[in-house]
Amino acid sequence: MYARFVDPYRDISSLVHRLDPRVKVVATLLFILSNALLPDGAWLAFALSWALLIVASLLAQLGPGYTLRRSFIALPFALAAVTVIFALPGRPLFAVDIGPWRLFASDAGLVRFASIVLRSWLSVQAAILLVAATRFPDLMHALRHLRVPQLLVAIISFMYRYLDVLTDEVARLLRAREARSASVPGQPAGGTLLWRARVAGNMAGQLFLRSYERSDRVYSAMLARGFTGTFRTLNQHVMRARDWWALAAMAGALALIQVVGRLIG
Amino acid sequence: MLVELLENQTQVDRTNGASPQAPLSLEVEDLHFTYPDGQVALRGVTLSVERGEKVALVGPNGAGKSTLMLQLNGILTGRGRVAVGGLALTPDNLPLIRARVGLVFQNPDDQLFSPTVFEDVAFGPLHMGYPEDEVRRRVARALEMIGMASYADRLSHHLSVGEKKRIAVATVLAMDPEILVLDEPSAGLDPRARRALIELLRELPLTMLVSTHDLLMVRELFERMVIMDEGRIVADGPTEELLRDEALLAAHGLELP
Numbered sequence: 001m002y003a004r005f006v007d008p009y010r011d012i013s014s015l016v017h018r019l020d021p022r023v024k025v026v027a028t029l030l031f032i033l034s035n036a037l038l039p040d041g042a043w044l045a046f047a048l049s050w051a052l053l054i055v056a057s058l059l060a061q062l063g064p065g066y067t068l069r070r071s072f073i074a075l076p077f078a079l080a081a082v083t084v085i086f087a088l089p090g091r092p093l094f095a096v097d098i099g100p101w102r103l104f105a106s107d108a109g110l111v112r113f114a115s116i117v118l119r120s121w122l123s124v125q126a127a128i129l130l131v132a133a134t135r136f137p138d139l140m141h142a143l144r145h146l147r148v149p150q151l152l153v154a155i156i157s158f159m160y161r162y163l164d165v166l167t168d169e170v171a172r173l174l175r176a177r178e179a180r181s182a183s184v185p186g187q188p189a190g191g192t193l194l195w196r197a198r199v200a201g202n203m204a205g206q207l208f209l210r211s212y213e214r215s216d217r218v219y220s221a222m223l224a225r226g227f228t229g230t231f232r233t234l235n236q237h238v239m240r241a242r243d244w245w246a247l248a249a250m251a252g253a254l255a256l257i258q259v260v261g262r263l264i265g
Numbered sequence: 266m267l268v269e270l271l272e273n274q275t276q277v278d279r280t281n282g283a284s285p286q287a288p289l290s291l292e293v294e295d296l297h298f299t300y301p302d303g304q305v306a307l308r309g310v311t312l313s314v315e316r317g318e319k320v321a322l323v324g325p326n327g328a329g330k331s332t333l334m335l336q337l338n339g340i341l342t343g344r345g346r347v348a349v350g351g352l353a354l355t356p357d358n359l360p361l362i363r364a365r366v367g368l369v370f371q372n373p374d375d376q377l378f379s380p381t382v383f384e385d386v387a388f389g390p391l392h393m394g395y396p397e398d399e400v401r402r403r404v405a406r407a408l409e410m411i412g413m414a415s416y417a418d419r420l421s422h423h424l425s426v427g428e429k430k431r432i433a434v435a436t437v438l439a440m441d442p443e444i445l446v447l448d449e450p451s452a453g454l455d456p457r458a459r460r461a462l463i464e465l466l467r468e469l470p471l472t473m474l475v476s477t478h479d480l481l482m483v484r485e486l487f488e489r490m491v492i493m494d495e496g497r498i499v500a501d502g503p504t505e506e507l508l509r510d511e512a513l514l515a516a517h518g519l520e521l522p
Contacts, residue, residue, distance in 0.1 A: 137380040137420075157380055164422040165374050217375040220340050224368040225440065226360060226392035234387065234397050 008131040016060035016133045020243040021142035027250040028130045032123040034254040038261040040108075040115040045261030049122050052253050053129065060133045067125035067132075074124040081116040085109040136160055141236055150231045162214075169210055173203050290316045290444045290472040291337065291349055298332060298343030306332040307343055308496040314444065314474055319466075321483040321504065322476040324493035325518040330476040331371070333493070334446050337474075338366035350443040364393055367437030367471075371448040373429035382408075382424075382432055383417040389440035407439035411465055427458025431465060444472040451479045480521050484508060492517055 016024070031049070038045050054064045086096075090106030097103075131139070140160075143153050177199065183189030190196065219227075291314040298307040306329045314320050322330050335341040337349070339359045347354040349365045370376045379385040386407050390400045408414045411431045416424075424432065430450060437445065450466070451459045463482055466473065477483060483490055483504055490507050492500040494517045500507055507513065508521055 161378055161380055161422060217370060218378050221370050221376045223340055224338055224363060225389040226363050232391040234400060
């Protein structure tokens with residue numbers, strides 16, 4: 001009502017959007033697997049992977065830079081790999097002093113670090129493309145039909161359905177606090193840090209309780225309509241010739257990239 | 266068109282096997298219920314609803330209206346007897362009872378838990394074990410009955426409150442219930458959405474038990490009214506008669522605007 005989480009789906013009718021969602025999920029997973037399997041420093045192969053991604057973005061009518069712009073959010077996580085620069089033996093490039101220790105950066109370490117960043121960056125972009133070109137309910141169907149455990153799929157669907165409801169609840173709580181956060185001239189406003197922390201803690205607790213109670217009511221609503229513990233869905237998707245062709249094209253391109261990565265680098 | 270749709274339905278399926286001879290849609294006899302925390306919610310409720318009757322259930326907050334509704338399809342079970350369409354509620358025939366009682370919760374965000382409208386309306390029929398084409402037929406019919414056939418592919422969290430309420434009714438219509446049980450259907454709606462909902466309830470030729478604080482709606486839609494207070498039924502009779510009894514209304518915290 002107040003807040004809307006931003007749905008990553010872009011409603012376009014492109015070739016990629018019309019593909020069977022299962023094909024898109026499998027193709028994305030293959031792409032990520034291929035990235036993980038490429039050897040360190042296979043720069044040409046990484047470039048080809050990126051080119052493949054850009055072709056897919058263009059086919060999805062999202063423009064070449066669409067996934068790139070949204071991928072920076074995941075970049076900080078790649079920094080977790082920064083230690084390999086110093087951990088791998090190789091020709092020392094420079095040294096960093098941390099207290100009593102002196103760390104040497106090696107060339108091999110730097111190559112591995114760059115490769116890890118590239119791999120994760122490309123993989124994140126593939127995932128961004130997947131959710132931009134697939135309606136969320138279709139994605140859930142695809143996961144179900146790819147035999148992802150039902151409970152896991154159910155949890156993801158509920159999260160998607162109730163994200164809005166929960167952000168609304170948070171917005172209402174924040175608003176209620178805002179509305180009563182008044183100040184009087186000549187009086188110090190805002191209270192002590194400890195007091196404010198306690199208020200924030202209470203609000204988090206409130207949110208948890210409300211969500212917990214809501215989950216009870218949702219479960220009652222499911223029981224009332226005959227839920228017995230297993231999720232049932234209709235099989236809405238049928239693989240057509242073009243779905244098979246798209247999957248084959250993707251697998252072929254990735255095999256080629258693997259060959260290039262291992263032979264040329 | 267609505268009546269036609271429903272007549273077609275009854276030819277195919279006698280409201281989930283409820284015997285057509287049984288004139289009573291709902292029988293509740295001397296029902297007692299205490300919540301696990303010790304709060305006594307129902308103190309001997311006896312109520313029967315005839316097939317085709319539309320009954321309003323009114324009373325102050327905490328009177329036990331919602332608790333009573335949750336008893337009707339065994340989500341809560343107390344001491345006493347509940348029967349729907351002649352079939353007594355026991356743990357064994359819980360699935361059958363749940364198919365016969367179309368319970369619509371007050372908050373549509375609790376009722377609509379699937380990503381799309383289609384999936385939500387299909388939830389009931391799917392769990393009743395119908396084949397795919399029958400599920401699709403039922404979803405299409407339920408959405409047509411509430412005049413929202415074009416909403417099947419919409420995402421539930423993008424709908425307005427009024428739209429959600431109507432879809433919530435469709436989720437149980439798809440199950441062909443013997444009796445429709447609605448918890449405060451008009452609460453929180455703007456006048457236009459409230460009007461649309463009242464017209465929908467008026468047109469649906471189903472047995473109904475509707476809990477509400479909206480006495481104007483009660484006067485407009487329901488010939489029979491049941492007043493609950495403190496876990497008991499304190500009055501049960503023709504709506505006009507009860508609404509004229511100002512002392513009765515005042516005694517139970519009700520007022521006619």
